[in-house]
Amino acid sequence: MKALVACYSFTGNTLKVAHELQEQLGADFTRIEPVKDKWYLFKAIDAFREKKWPIKPCISDITDYDLLVVCSPVWSGRTPPGVNQYMDELQNVEGKKFAVLVTMGGNPGQLAPTQIKNSLTDKEMEFVTEIGIKQESVQSGEYVAMLDDFINELI
Ligand SMILES: Cc1cc2nc3c(=O)[nH]c(=O)nc-3n(C[C@H](O)[C@H](O)[C@H](O)COP(=O)(O)O)c2cc1C
Known part of the structure; x- marks a missing residue:
């Protein structure tokens, strides 16, 4: 099974977990990055309004993959605008499997x-x-053990 881990992370939490997942799955990795950053308040408002922000080029054609894992923080209860844009840009996804990993403060x-x-x-x-x-x-490192069941369901 060939997997792609696609990750957006602003302060590094999701990135840390996504890298562990990538390593354990032997997956490829692509980083979702908005072209421009915005202030905290705009992040929260745009996420709440389910907006999309332009992102830098990354792997969005998943022809070569069997599984996509979308890794994202939670903003205003929702997905960040860069993640919304990534999902919009995805190509050749029909019939492919996907899983969801989020990190959050609440x-x-x-x-x-x-x-x-x-x-x-x-x-x-x-x-x-x-x-x-x-x-x-x-932050405590507990996430490594928490990933076990998730990974078992993916392989
Ligand atoms: C703009 C903004 C809004 C957030 N809103 C929420 C929220 O609604 N619920 C929540 O549980 N955490 C919220 N958080 C906290 C993040 O989800 C949490 O810190 C996450 O682990 C950050 O991931 P990252 O380090 O990969 O960016 C918010 C963080 C930011 C920056």
Whole structure:
């Protein structure tokens, strides 16, 4: 199984988890990066409004992959605008599997994972599993053990 880990991260939490996942899966990695950064308030407002921001070129044609793992922080309960743009740009995704990994400051049950699931199932992708990791668990290192079950469901 060939997997692609696609990650957006602003302060590094999601990036840390995504790199661990990439290593354990032996996956390829692509970083989602907006062309321009914006102030905190604009981040929160644009995420809340489910806006899209232009992103730098990254791997968005997944012809060569069987599985895509979208890794994202939660902003205003939702996905950051760069992640929204990435999902829009994805190509050759029909019938491919996907999984969702989010990191967050608050509790699970926020909209972001559902947003990702809805966007990608609308593109005829097949949902496998999801995980939400709190930033404390990233900082304490607990996230490594938390990834075990998630990875088992992917392989
Ligand atoms: C603009 C902004 C909005 C955020 N909104 C939420 C939120 O609604 N719920 C939440 O649980 N965490 C929220 N957070 C916290 C991040 O989800 C959390 O710190 C995450 O681990 C950051 O990932 P990163 O380091 O990869 O950027 C927000 C962070 C930022 C910068």
